Amino acid sequence: xxxxxxxxxxxxxxxxxxxxxxxxxxxxxxxxxxxxxxxxxxxxxxxxxxxxxxxxxxxxxxxxxxxxxxxxxxxxxxxxxxxxxxxxxxxxxxxxxxxxxxxxxxxxxxxxxxxxxxxxxxxxxxxxxxxxxxxxxxxxxxxxxxxxxxxxxxxxxxxxxxxxxxxxxxxxxxxxxxxxxxxxxxxxxxxxxxxxxxxxxxxxxxxxxxxxxxxxxxxxxxxxxxxxxxxxxxxxxxxxxxxxxxxxxxxxxxxxxxxxxxxxxxxxxxxxxxxxxxxxxxxxxxxxxxxxxxxxxxxxxxxxxxxxxxxxxxxxxxxxxxxxxxxxxxxxxxxxxxxxxxxxxxxxxxxxxxxxxxxxxxxxxxxxxxxx
Numbered sequence: 001x002x003x004x005x006x007x008x009x010x011x012x013x014x015x016x017x018x019x020x021x022x023x024x025x026x027x028x029x030x031x032x033x034x035x036x037x038x039x040x041x042x043x044x045x046x047x048x049x050x051x052x053x054x055x056x057x058x059x060x061x062x063x064x065x066x067x068x069x070x071x072x073x074x075x076x077x078x079x080x081x082x083x084x085x086x087x088x089x090x091x092x093x094x095x096x097x098x099x100x101x102x103x104x105x106x107x108x109x110x111x112x113x114x115x116x117x118x119x120x121x122x123x124x125x126x127x128x129x130x131x132x133x134x135x136x137x138x139x140x141x142x143x144x145x146x147x148x149x150x151x152x153x154x155x156x157x158x159x160x161x162x163x164x165x166x167x168x169x170x171x172x173x174x175x176x177x178x179x180x181x182x183x184x185x186x187x188x189x190x191x192x193x194x195x196x197x198x199x200x201x202x203x204x205x206x207x208x209x210x211x212x213x214x215x216x217x218x219x220x221x222x223x224x225x226x227x228x229x230x231x232x233x234x235x236x237x238x239x240x241x242x243x244x245x246x247x248x249x250x251x252x253x254x255x256x257x258x259x260x261x262x263x264x265x266x267x268x269x270x271x272x273x274x275x276x277x278x279x280x281x282x283x284x285x286x287x288x289x290x291x292x293x294x295x296x297x298x299x300x301x302x303x304x305x306x307x308x309x310x311x312x313x314x315x316x317x318x319x320x321x322x323x324x325x326x327x328x329x330x331x332x333x334x335x336x337x338x339x340x341x342x343x344x345x346x347x348x349x350x351x352x353x354x355x356x357x358x359x360x361x362x363x364x365x366x367x368x369x370x371x372x
Contacts, residue, residue: 029115148233215286222261
């Protein structure tokens with residue numbers, strides 16, 4: 001369905017009446033205080049690691065504390081008390097998307113942010129706030145490029161857990177729901193990724209290197225190959241890479257995917273990882289390497305620290321090359337405008353449809369026995 005101006009105008013009038021939609025923009029969130037590391041890791045282990053590693057639950061709290069010590073060392077000592085910019089960038093994304101949406105829909109549409117792992121923006125805290133503000137229609141919108149059990153999957157899991165807790169009488173307070181799983185194949189996003197890479201090359205590299213000497217590594221979020229049958233993200237990530245590569249390959253022949261993996265023992269991850277990809281392109285004659293994160297919309301410790309480590313390791317092995325680390329799309333106005341645009345049709349549907357009435361009491365388990 002296309003949101004035409006007439007339809008939008010009609011829905012806009014409805015929105016300014018009683019009809020309202022809460023957009024729940026979801027991201028990972030990253031700790032800003034070192035004291036929170038263990039708690040954050042425990043949340044992450046419970047929600048993420050459980051989906052692909054055979055780890056018993058009692059291991060999580062001690063393991064989380066152990067990981068916190070590693071994190072503390074890496075962020076604190078190796079990186080001079082690094083504080084992730086993720087949360088402040090995500091707030092800019094939230095505000096920008098809301099501004100774009102309100103230009104179309106007015107005050108009836110409001111954007112709330114929730115982080116998978118960070119209070120006070122945990123989904124259950126934010127959904128309680130949405131309910132208190134009188135919203136009963138929700139667009140669940142993980143601002144994540146690729147759909148997988150580790151991204152939108154845990155978002156939905158947390159939303160469902162929260163909605164099961166926040167009950168009010170015998171009719172559910174939520175009267176409408178829509179969901180945007182990912183935007184890996186949105187033409188506007190693909191074009192923007194290719195455009196940013198070309199812009200960077202034109203600004204910094206094109207005068208000193210031939211196009212065939214410029215290597216481009218398009219970085220995706222690493223995925224474990226086995227995720228207990230859940231969607232692991234590999235298919236969409238691969239499609240995203242292929243689409244962006246197609247836009248660039250005729251001008252810049254040296255392009256590789258590079259997966260930012262978490263090196264966990266015994267788990268098979270997507271290949272090549274970013275360092276391997278860079279080594280491969282250097283072997284083919286690349287004199288400059290551009291690292292572009294296409295699988296992440298918001299800067300985080302992976303796109304900053306992990307890539308920084310990788311470049312550092314490459315500089316030791318191959319000095320004299322030019323390594324260019326590019327930022328994520330972050331709060332680029334073009335991106336915030338398109339992210340709002342992707343929500344328009346769903347908001348129009350939520351505003352135009354009848355409120356659904358769901359009575360949780362009716363959900364008693366029904367066993368249907370078929371008599372042969």
